[in-house]
Amino acid sequence: MMDLKEKLTVLNKWEFKKSAYELLIATAYFDDETIAPKSGQNYRYERLALMAGEIYEISVDPKIKELLFELEKEELDEVTKRKVKLLKKEFEETAKIPQDFYKAFTKASLEAQAAWMRAKEQDDYTIFKPHLIKLIDYQKKMALYRRPDSDPYETMLDDYEEGMNKKAYDEFFDLIKKELLPLIEKVAKKQIIKDDFIHAYYPKDKQAKLMEKINCLLGFDKSWGYMGISAHPFTSGFSNNDVRVTTSYDEHNISSAIYSIIHEVGHAFYEHQIDAAFEGTVLKNVSSGMHESQSRFLENYIGRRKSFIKNYYPYLQDLYKENLKDVDLDEFYRGVNIVRPSLVRVDADELTYPIHILIRYELEKGIFDGSIDPNELDRIWNEYYEKYLHVKVRSAKEGILQDIHWSGASFGYFPTYALGSAVASEIFHYMKKELDLDSLLEKGDLKAITDYLKVKVHRYGALYDLNTVLKKSFKEGFNPRYYIDYLKEKYQKLYQLD
Ligand code: ZN
Numbered sequence: 001m002m003d004l005k006e007k008l009t010v011l012n013k014w015e016f017k018k019s020a021y022e023l024l025i026a027t028a029y030f031d032d033e034t035i036a037p038k039s040g041q042n043y044r045y046e047r048l049a050l051m052a053g054e055i056y057e058i059s060v061d062p063k064i065k066e067l068l069f070e071l072e073k074e075e076l077d078e079v080t081k082r083k084v085k086l087l088k089k090e091f092e093e094t095a096k097i098p099q100d101f102y103k104a105f106t107k108a109s110l111e112a113q114a115a116w117m118r119a120k121e122q123d124d125y126t127i128f129k130p131h132l133i134k135l136i137d138y139q140k141k142m143a144l145y146r147r148p149d150s151d152p153y154e155t156m157l158d159d160y161e162e163g164m165n166k167k168a169y170d171e172f173f174d175l176i177k178k179e180l181l182p183l184i185e186k187v188a189k190k191q192i193i194k195d196d197f198i199h200a201y202y203p204k205d206k207q208a209k210l211m212e213k214i215n216c217l218l219g220f221d222k223s224w225g226y227m228g229i230s231a232h233p234f235t236s237g238f239s240n241n242d243v244r245v246t247t248s249y250d251e252h253n254i255s256s257a258i259y260s261i262i263h264e265v266g267h268a269f270y271e272h273q274i275d276a277a278f279e280g281t282v283l284k285n286v287s288s289g290m291h292e293s294q295s296r297f298l299e300n301y302i303g304r305r306k307s308f309i310k311n312y313y314p315y316l317q318d319l320y321k322e323n324l325k326d327v328d329l330d331e332f333y334r335g336v337n338i339v340r341p342s343l344v345r346v347d348a349d350e351l352t353y354p355i356h357i358l359i360r361y362e363l364e365k366g367i368f369d370g371s372i373d374p375n376e377l378d379r380i381w382n383e384y385y386e387k388y389l390h391v392k393v394r395s396a397k398e399g400i401l402q403d404i405h406w407s408g409a410s411f412g413y414f415p416t417y418a419l420g421s422a423v424a425s426e427i428f429h430y431m432k433k434e435l436d437l438d439s440l441l442e443k444g445d446l447k448a449i450t451d452y453l454k455v456k457v458h459r460y461g462a463l464y465d466l467n468t469v470l471k472k473s474f475k476e477g478f479n480p481r482y483y484i485d486y487l488k489e490k491y492q493k494l495y496q497l498d
Contacts, residue, residue, distance in 0.1 A: 004074055007067055014064050019280035021055040023238055030236050030244050034228040065091045079283070082463055086282045093146040101145065105138050109409050116407035125378050125396040128407070133374045135409045136367055142409075153368035156412030161289040161419060162465040166365065169415050172422065172480050173358050179484045181388065184352055187339045187495045188390070195335040200323035204249045211247060211261050213315055217308075218298070219446050220245075220265045224272055233260040235295075237271025240279055254320070255336045256347075259299050266298030267291060269450050273458035283461045288413060290466050292420025293427065294453065300350050300421070301428045302449065306333045307441035337494055341389040343398040350421075351491050352389060357418035359384045360403075364411050422483035423466065427456065429482045430474045 002010070028048055036044065068088045076084065112131035119127035143152035157164050215227060223241070230246035237243045245264035250256040270291055271284075278284050302308050306329070313332055317324040324332070339349045345356040363381065366372030372380060381400045382393040393399035405413050431437065431452055440448055456473040467477045491497070 004071075007071055007074075008080065011064065011067060011071070014058070014061065015281050018055065018058050021051065021058065025051055025055065026236055026238055030228070033230045033234070034246060060091070060094060065095070079277075079463065083282055086285075086462065090282075097142065097145045101141070105142060105409075108134055108138055109407075112409070113404075113407045116401065116404065120397055120401045123395050123397040123401070125400060128401060129378070132377070132406060135406070136374050136411070139409045139411055140368060151368075153365060153412065156364075156368075157415065158412075160413050160416050161287050163467055164289070164415070164419065168478075169361060169419075172419070173361055173415075175480050175484060176354050176358055176418070180351065180354065180487060183488060183491060183497075184339070184341060184355065184389075186497055187351065187491055188341055190495050190497065192495060193334045193338045194331070195338045197323055197327050197332075198255050198335050199252050200254075200320075202251055202254045202320060202323065204251060206319045207249050207251075207254070207257050210312070210316055210319060211257060214258065214261060214312055215265065217311055217444055217446065218262065218265050219450055220268060225265075225268055227261070233264050235264045235267035235271065237268070237284070240272055240274060240276055243268040243271045254316075254323075259303060259336070262303035263295040263299040266295035269298070269453065270294045270458050273450070273454040274461040275459045275463075278461045278463070283463055285462050287416070287462070287466060289416035289419040289423060290457070290469065292417055293423035294420075294457065296421045297424035297427060297453070301424055302441070302446070304333075304337055304350065305438075305441060306330075307438040309333050309336070310442060311444045334494065337490075339491065339495070341391055343385065343391050343393055344402055346402075351487055354418040354421060355388050357414050359388060360414040361418075364414065368411070419466075419478075422480045423470070423478065425483035425486045426470065426474065426476070426479055427453070428486065430456075 025048065028044065028051075032041070032044060064087075068084055068091060071080075071084045072088060108131070112128070112135050115131045116128050119125060139156070140152045143150070143155040147155045151166075154165050157166065157169065211227065215225075220227075224243060226242075226244045228244060228246045229248060231248060233246050233248055235243065235245045245261070245268050247257050247261045247264065270286060274284055274286070309332065310329060313329050317327070327335075337350070339351045341352050341355075342348055345353070348356050359381070362384065363372060363377065366380075367374055367377070378396065378400045385391050385393050385399070403414075405411075431449070435448055435452060437449070440446070457469060460469050460472075464472065471477050
C-alpha cells in the first residue's frame, strides 16, 4: 500500500510525462501553422498522429485511474482536491465512450474538417452539409454516452464553461436582445463616423514594425513571449515563460492586425501569469469564457480606449503619412470604434459582435432540442442574420461556412465568446474603482493593469470556475448588466444619441 505522499508522487510523475508529450505536440503544431513548408505536411501529420496515439495511451492509464479513485477518499488540500476532481472527471467520461464509436467519431470529424475547407474554398455548402448533419448526430450521441442523464446541449455548454447552462445563457442572451438590438438600430441609422482611412493601403513590412511597438507597450516581453505569423491568429501557451502568439496582416485594414494582436496578447498574459505551481498540470486548462474575457479585456476595454491609442498613434501616423497625415487622434479613435452590422463574425465591431453569437446560440440550441431541422440550417442561418442584423447573406462563405468550429464538432463553444466579453466588462467595472486607468494609459504604463489581472484572475488558473473567481475577487458573481451598461454608455456617446 502506498501512503498519500507516494500516491501524489506517482500522480505528479504521470502529469509530468503527459505534459512532456503535450509540449512536443504543441511545438510541432505551432511550427506547422507558422513556418513549416506546406508540402512537408503529410510526413509531419503521420508522425503527429502517432504521437497523439501515445498521449492517448498515457491519458487513459488504468493505474492512474485507480489512483484517482483512491485519492478522492483522502484528506487533500484545496489544490490537490481540485486537480483530482478534474482528472477523475476526464477519466470517467472517456471510459464511458465505446472505443469503436470514438474512432468513428474522430474519423467523421477529420472528414468534416476537410470537407468544410473544400466547401469554403468553393463557396458551396452542399459539400459540407452531409458532414455537418452527421457530426450533429455523433456529438449528440457522444454527450449521451458521457452523461446519460443530461440534456446533450447542456453537457456541451458545460464542457466549454463549467457551471454554465441553458438557463443562464438564455437570461444573458435575452438581455442582449432586449437592450442591444434597439441600440444597434439607432446607431445604424446615424452613420456619423468615417473609417475610409482604415481601409487604405497599408504595406505589411511597416505593419510588423507597428506590432513591435504595440507589443512593447502592452508589456508582451521577448523574455517570455514570441510573435509569429499565421493565416488565423492564435495563442499557444507552452509554459508560463514560453507563450507564443501569431498575427496576420490585412493590407487593406490597419485595425485588423492591431486588434488581433492585442487580443492574442490578452490570452498570452493569462498563460504567463497563472500560478507557476500549476505549470504542466490540469490546472492550466482554463475555461474558454474565462480565457476569452482576458483577450477581450485587452482588445476592447484597453486597446480601443483613446488614452491607449494615444500612445501608438503618432508612430502609426508617421509610418503611413500618405494615409493618415490629415486624420487626427479623435478621428482615428472613432474609426476603430465604428459600428457596422455585417455578415462575418471575426470582422464584427464590439457592439454587433454579441449578436453574431446570439444567432449561433439560438441555432445550436434549436438543433439539439429538436426545434430546428439540421437540413434547414443554412436557410435559418440566413433568416436570422436578416432578422437580427438586417444583412443579406449572399454566399455561404460569408454565411454558414464562415467559422471552423462546427466542422470540428465544437458545439457549445460559441456562447463563451459573448460570455467572455461580458465578464471583461465586470472586471473593467471593478478595476476602475481601484486604478486611475486613463492616467496610467496615457503614461503608457500597463504594468499596474496586467498586475491587477494577475491577482484578480490569472493566478487562479483552473482552480475555480468562472463564477467562483468573480466572487472571490469582486464579491459578486457573473452579472451581465455591466456589459449592457458599458456598451450603451460608450456607443450613445460615440454616436451622439440621446
Ligand atoms: Zn480569443
